[in-house]
Amino acid sequence: MKQLFYLGYCMLLLISCKHTSSVTISKKEKSLLSYVNPFIGTGGHGHTYPGATLPFGMMQLSPDTRLDGWDGCSGYHYSDTYIYGFSHTHLSGTGVSDYGDILLMPTNEINFHNGADGKKGYRAPFSHSNETASPGYYHVILDSTNIKVALTVTKRAGMHKYTFPSSENQFVILDLEHRDKLLGHTLSQLSRTEFNGYRFSEAWAKDQRLYFHIKFSHPVTVTYPPNKGISPTKAAFQVENPENEVVVVSVGISAVDIEGAQKNLDAEIADKDFEQLKREAESVWEKQLEKIVIETENDTHNINFYTALYHTMVAPNLYQDVDGRYRGMDMKIHQTSGFDYYTVFSLWDTYRATHPLYTLIEQERTNHFINTFIAKYDEGGILPIWDLSGNYTGCMIGYHAVPVIADAYLKGIRGFDAEKAFAAMKHSAMQDRLGLAPYKNFGFIPVEAESESVSKTLEYAYDDWTIAQMAKALGKEADEKLFFERAQYYKNSFNPKTNFMQGRFRNTWFAPFDPFEVNFNYTEANAWQYSLYVPQDIAGLITLMGGKKIFSNHLDTLFETTSTTSGRDQADITGLIGQYAHGNEPSHHMAYLYNFVNQPYKTQEKIHEILTSLYHNSPDGISGNEDCGQMSAWYVLSSLGFYPVTPGSNQYIIGTPLFEKATMHFENGNQFTITATNHSPKHKFIASATLNGDPLTRSYLWHEELIKGGDLRFEMTDTPSNWATKDNEIPKTEINVHPITSAPYIASGDVTFKKETTVTLGSAQEEAIIYYSINDTTFKRYESPITIKEACTLHIYAEDNGIKSSVISTKFFMIDPNRSIQLHTEYANEYNGGGPTALIDGIFGAQDFRTGAWQGYQDTDLIAVIDLGSIQPLDMVQINFLQDQRSWIFYPTKVECYVSDTHNFGTPQISEIIASETPSENIDIKTISFDLKGQSGRYLKIKAANLGALPAWHLGATLDGKAWIFVDEIIIK
Secondary structure: OOOOOOOOOOEEEEEOOOOOEEEEEOOOOOOHHHHOOOOOOOOOOOOOOOOEEOOOOOOEEEEEOOOOOHHHOOOOOOOOOEEOEEEOOOOOOOOOOOOOOOEEEEEOOOOOOOOOOOOOOOOEEEEEEEEEEEOOEEEEEEOOOOEEEEEEEOOOEEEEEEEOOOOOOOEEEEEOOOOOEEEEEEEEEOOOOEEEEEEEEEOOOOOEEEEEEEEEOOOEEEEOOOOOOOOOOEEEEEEOOOOOOOEEEEEEEEOOOHHHHHHHHHHHOOOOOHHHHHHHHHHHHHHHHOOEEEEOOOHHHHHHHHHHHHHOOOOOEEOOOOOOEEEOOOOOEEEOOOOOOEEOOOHHHHOOOHHHHHHHHOHHHHHHHHHHHHHHHHHHOOOOOOEEOOEEOOOOOOOOHHHHHHHHHHOOOOOOOHHHHHHHHHHHHOOOOOOHHHHHHHOOOOOOOOOOHHHHHHHHHHHHHHHHHHHHHHOOHHHHHHHHHHOOHHHHHEEOOOOEEOOEEOOEEOOOOOOOEEOOOOOOOOHHHHOOOOHHHHHHHHHHHOOHHHHHHHHHHHHHOOOOOEEOOOOOOOOEEOOEEOOOHHHOOHHHHHHHHOOHHHHHHHHHHHHHHOEOOOOOOEOOOOHHHHHHHHHHHHHHOEEOOOOOOOEEEEOOOOOOEEEEEOOOOOEEEEEEEOOOOOOOEEEEEEEOOEEOOOOEEEHHHHHOOEEEEEEEEOOOOOOOOOHHHOOOOOOOOOOOOOOOEEEEOOOEEOOOEEEEEEOOOOOOEEEEEEOOOOOEEOOOOEEEOOOEEEEEEEEEOOEEOOOEEEEEEEOOOOOEEEEOOOOOHHHEOOOOOHHHOOOOOOOOHHHOOOEEEEOOOEEEEEEEEEEEEEEEEEEEEEEEHHHOEOOOOEEEEEEEOOOOOOOOOEEEEOOOOOOOOOOEEEEEEEEEEEEEEEEEEEEEEOOOEOOOOOHHHHHOOEOEEEEEEEEEO
16 A cells, blocks of 8 residues: 655645745654664764764763774774673764773673673673664663663763663673773762763874763672772672662763763753653654655655764764853863854865755754854864864864855854854965965965865865855955955866866876876875866856866766776775765765756756665665765755755755655744655656746755745656756856966976976966066066976966966976986886886975875885996985885885896895884884995895785774885985
């Protein structure tokens, strides 16, 4: 029997607009909680956790099945078979590990060992058949002890319910050493039922501080490990429970102090029992999920949608006690009553869709988020990029608190100090770190100046556009001009010869170029996955690439080409359709770009494919890291039928609806309903549309149209149609004020040469005139190739319509023409150092291996032969090697030097052994010197032995990782 799941309120909504129409609001027949599957994302690389939490709450009470590793970032992985215990903080979908604080584990004996090494410990096996989870609740039976565990939470506190099989041997283990590095701790007994303390730790957050208060329902006798002194890190609580009643353990947490943890516990749990807390948690979640109600015949769609909506609401996390106190970015205690303070802002991910979703269904909370940003700016001196528990983690790129603020302000969300917010936004953009100094000076970031230079240039340009938009709204004309100019800096990364965004290495295009190659020019991506990232000026990008037809063909190839990448392995690049990588955020807007070239039917086809093939009701049902709501927000919005390609434009690009009906309930009391008639899995194309009864022929919506309430209706069909294909019906983002002239580049010629090199110059703007100067001579108009015969500095700029580009200076190096080098082993192209002669070009690598000067060899030795051109006396040979063990770069285990008059080297005359396997947290450069004492020879052979497999102690060993050798330069005296 056909069954519709009617969700929402049973009523008629009368919408007044140009034409008045009646909209039937869905009736809820089933709890929305029943559709949420918290196990989605706990397998594969989703990195979610299944435990209990409240919307945006401070506490995440969840089982821990994994202690470390990339797929253990949340503390839980569905493939695991043991539970170590239940800790009170967890991260959802991140790519770096932290949290897992205050582990409690019920067991039947005293054992302070966790059992991770396979020996007997307090961990216990479990079966998924005995495990259940729903919003605000988790339950499992521990197989080896037959103890039943149930968990539920409030915002700042949690409750464990343990049902032991017998009144004998009831123990609860507390482990403060669990997971990350312990920096400091206390554990104090207040009575036979209450304990408190703190745990300071170091992981992703270098100084995380958490205080706790534990309350048992029954008296306990505590035992500490021997030889632990007066401040034990572990404890065993034996419960006195002769009647074998249910044992309840309540825990309050705080980042402020012990008193705060107790206040949080007392205020939120008080004398409530487990079932009452569970009901309250479920009620809160039901209300949250009712913000968007859908109607569909497909149960899997219901589950995928409401699980995705759930995942958008588990982070950011409240970071403020019930009395308003919180720990700021300066690690000092602050207090506010005007807003709630939050942490865990994965902004590189979430500015794209998660925060735009919040501007629709979490407007008041968006004000809290932005007030939090401003407070963090006051406390720490800069807006957050990826903050965690009062720490700036230094993770990811851009300054993406900026578009979150601008997007909210431009949508009319104004519950914050706009002038102060703008000052903070501008301050973020005017720094001299993370490549911003050359970005401001040149209009792009050179490869040699900063890693991930292309991605940073592109993301900074978008962020700057949002600053310009807000400056315009605030009437700040000078700032508007500056940041509209900077928003066009993406043009300086565009290579018109390849039609891709490329790195500029010494003002030449990074070569050899392979758009499939994952290298240090891009952030977790390759050129395919970043070259379409210009959301602020899609019209300008289309023009750069040669027009709509070429742009459309590029999109087609993106989706249809091989899914194989080259270069370094990047675990984040998943969910591939061609080179579209849905498992990582830089691709998330791409399928919608067909709308901008009059082909919305292709957007509809691709969006439907992604929605139905890359999201599943299974533990591995998310194609990449869930990333604090971004993967799920993409699904939520796209399944409704639209997506914010350009946050800050107030525009949503229409894709294709997945459901027969959906209703969004806004805080202002309005509702917006989307209805798809003639809907089926095959009917994924839009034949026609109406908005509030009027024909809708454009393929985009405005924010105001949604938030004021209305009725959007799609008529679906199984074949592509000509709906919204005319030029006046397509979306457009365009920068048509304050034009810039792109900085010219060296199109051909060698920056390092022997006798001479011929240099040609180019510009992304064909009409621009290029000027050049050698050393300090007067600038000349460039009209023909330039011949360079000696070391010098070439200065170039371009001019168009009286607008000058920045001046770019490049040093040219002359190599001894008699010397040459032959490499007998192959370096990795993504770490080529400048090419075959990189080891004798006179240019030295710095400590950041990603800035292009180092030559890299993975799992292979370096063997290089240098021909001096003639037999000559040699005093010394020096070779520089880099060590960055966290990046798998190790010193060679042995370096050998051979000298010969011929190519017959025989045995090495000199060698040096290096203890390269010794663990080190430092990034260092080691110079190996060989004293040849005037020995004569024509040929030098250098051999450096690679460590090979990573040491067992290294995190990468679990991935069968292989070591790199990074070398540069070989100096011969």
